Amino acid sequence: MGSKDSIGTREAIAATIYFLSAKLLISFPQHMAELGQTAAWIVPAISFATATLGFLIIVALLRRYPGKNIVEASEEAGGPIFGIIASLGYFAFFFATTIFSIREFSETVSTSLLPRTPLSVIMGVFIIATLVAISAGLEAITRASLVGMPLIIGTLIVLNVLLLPQSNFDTIFPLFGPGIGKLVYNGIIHSGIAGEIIFLCIIAGQLNESDKVQRMGIVSLLVSAVFVVVSTLNYSAVFPYPLSLHISYPGYEASTLIYMGRFFQRVEVAFVFLWVISACIHLALSGYTSAVIAKDMLRLPSHKPLLPALAILQFTLAFVPSDVPQTTHIDFMVVKTYSGLLLFVVPLILLLASRIREGRSTGRR
Numbered sequence: 001m002g003s004k005d006s007i008g009t010r011e012a013i014a015a016t017i018y019f020l021s022a023k024l025l026i027s028f029p030q031h032m033a034e035l036g037q038t039a040a041w042i043v044p045a046i047s048f049a050t051a052t053l054g055f056l057i058i059v060a061l062l063r064r065y066p067g068k069n070i071v072e073a074s075e076e077a078g079g080p081i082f083g084i085i086a087s088l089g090y091f092a093f094f095f096a097t098t099i100f101s102i103r104e105f106s107e108t109v110s111t112s113l114l115p116r117t118p119l120s121v122i123m124g125v126f127i128i129a130t131l132v133a134i135s136a137g138l139e140a141i142t143r144a145s146l147v148g149m150p151l152i153i154g155t156l157i158v159l160n161v162l163l164l165p166q167s168n169f170d171t172i173f174p175l176f177g178p179g180i181g182k183l184v185y186n187g188i189i190h191s192g193i194a195g196e197i198i199f200l201c202i203i204a205g206q207l208n209e210s211d212k213v214q215r216m217g218i219v220s221l222l223v224s225a226v227f228v229v230v231s232t233l234n235y236s237a238v239f240p241y242p243l244s245l246h247i248s249y250p251g252y253e254a255s256t257l258i259y260m261g262r263f264f265q266r267v268e269v270a271f272v273f274l275w276v277i278s279a280c281i282h283l284a285l286s287g288y289t290s291a292v293i294a295k296d297m298l299r300l301p302s303h304k305p306l307l308p309a310l311a312i313l314q315f316t317l318a319f320v321p322s323d324v325p326q327t328t329h330i331d332f333m334v335v336k337t338y339s340g341l342l343l344f345v346v347p348l349i350l351l352l353a354s355r356i357r358e359g360r361s362t363g364r365r
Contacts, residue, residue: 007206011142013216014149015285019196020224021152022282025251025275026104027324028193028228029235031332033244035186039177040244041233044194046187047340048225051194054344055221058201059214061351067210070201070347071296077354086350087297089342090202093195093335094290095314098283100331102126103318105279107327112252112272123318126283127311133284134291134307138203141284148281155274156227159251160234162258162267171240172233192339193332197221202289248324251275287314 032040058070065073071090075083106122114122133141176183200217204210235250238257247253252275255268288303291310295303321327 006208007139007142007203008208009212009216011139011146012200012203012207013220015142015145015281016197016200016216016220017149017224018145018152018278018281019199019285020194020220021156021227022101022278023193024156024228024231025278026101026108027248027250027328028332029232029239029250030244030247031328032232033236033239033241035190036183037177037241038172038174038236039183040236040241041172041229042176042183043187043190044228044232045225046184047191048194048221048228050188050191050340051197051344052218052221054191054340054347055197055217056214057344057351058198058347059217061347061354062201062204062213064351064354067205069204069296070198071293072205074347074350077350077357082350082353084297086346087293089339089346090198091290091293091297093192093198093339093343094286094293095310096331096335097196098130098286098290099314099317100327100335101279101283101286102130102314103321103327104324104331105275105283106318107324108249108252109272109276111249112268120319123315126279127315129280130283130287131307131311133280134288135304138206138288141281141288145281145285148277151274152278153227155271155278156231159255159258159271160231162260163234163238163254166254166257167234167237168240169237172236177241188340190332190336190340192336192343194221194224195336195339195343196286198343199285199289202292248328287311 029040032043036043061073061077062068062070065076068076071087074086074090077083078086102123106119106126109122110117110119133144197217197220200207200213200220204213207213207216235254236244238254239247239250244250252268252272255271258267260267287310291303291306294306294310298306300306321330
């Protein structure tokens with residue numbers, strides 16, 4: 001097992017909601033517009049519904065191996081070879097999520113606040129902050145998520161409310177954009193946009209009430225889906241298709257449109273500081289998860305010795321994409337596309353294999 005930290009139900013739900021919702025602060029709405037056109041908000045609704053079904057499959061697998069997380073359960077169900085392959089997939093998803101999040105959040109800060117500061121310096125600060133948080137342990141990260149939960153929820157609510165005067169909901173028509181079939185296909189194939197729900201299954205063994213993983217996941221998915229769908233709908237009303245395809249930072253660009261009188265302007269600066277805090281928590285969660293998966297695969301007693309090597313790799317690989325559009329394209333059109341197959345279909349195969357193996361053992365008796 002990973003750390004000896006003991007995580008409460010509220011902390012776990014808060015951290016998972018952070019994990020699932022923080023993508024709204026970067027380029028997520030832009031890519032939803034690319035997939036759904038005027039019906040951009042429908043795509044995440046279908047993706048979250050698909051991810052919920054996948055999550056229920058993973059919970060069913062975990063119940064067959066009480067006290068184990070998804071990495072250990074995968075090895076038990078699939079054996080040393082297939083189990084390790086599945087675990088490598090989980091690791092690749094969270095490791096890639098950390099890399100692209102570092103680049104995207106750093107680019108947002110560079111563009112909005114510190115245009116003259118080298119990007120490498122901003123990324124270095126984010127990585128150092130992430131290392132400090134991960135070293136403090138999962139309990140510290142999840143408690144920070146609980147304390148900061150009003151931050152991201154309040155930010156999203158205030159931002160959506162203040163943007164209403166700038167919204168024109170006539171732009172969401174035609175209601176089904178490219179067509180119902182296309183929307184359903186894109187929503188299902190991109191179910192990886194809610195793939196962070198696997199976080200709960202990684203830390204299952206550290207939860208005080210591990211028998212309530214399913215309830216925690218459903219609550220987290222439902223709350224996050226509401227924020228993601230409503231925010232994407234509002235962004236579509238503010239930046240109509242096809243203009244929305246060319247907005248690299250929808251959250252920041254939307255906040256620049258807020259006007260509350262001549263003596264209260266440039267409120268986007270306040271939002272950026274809130275986003276930086278949210279980014280640090282998000283990066284800490286993804287960095288911790290990838291480190292713990294690697295530790296479990298290597299059967300190490302602690303994940304901390306792996307942190308410097310992982311941090312250097314993340315810092316280096318974050319510079320591989322040439323610019324933000326390429327970064328977000330790889331993230332959403334590659335990682336978030338194929339990860340759904342990996343995160344939700346592979347556990348189904350493992351669950352079936354486990355039941356077949358149990359059936360054969362029972363038959364032999």
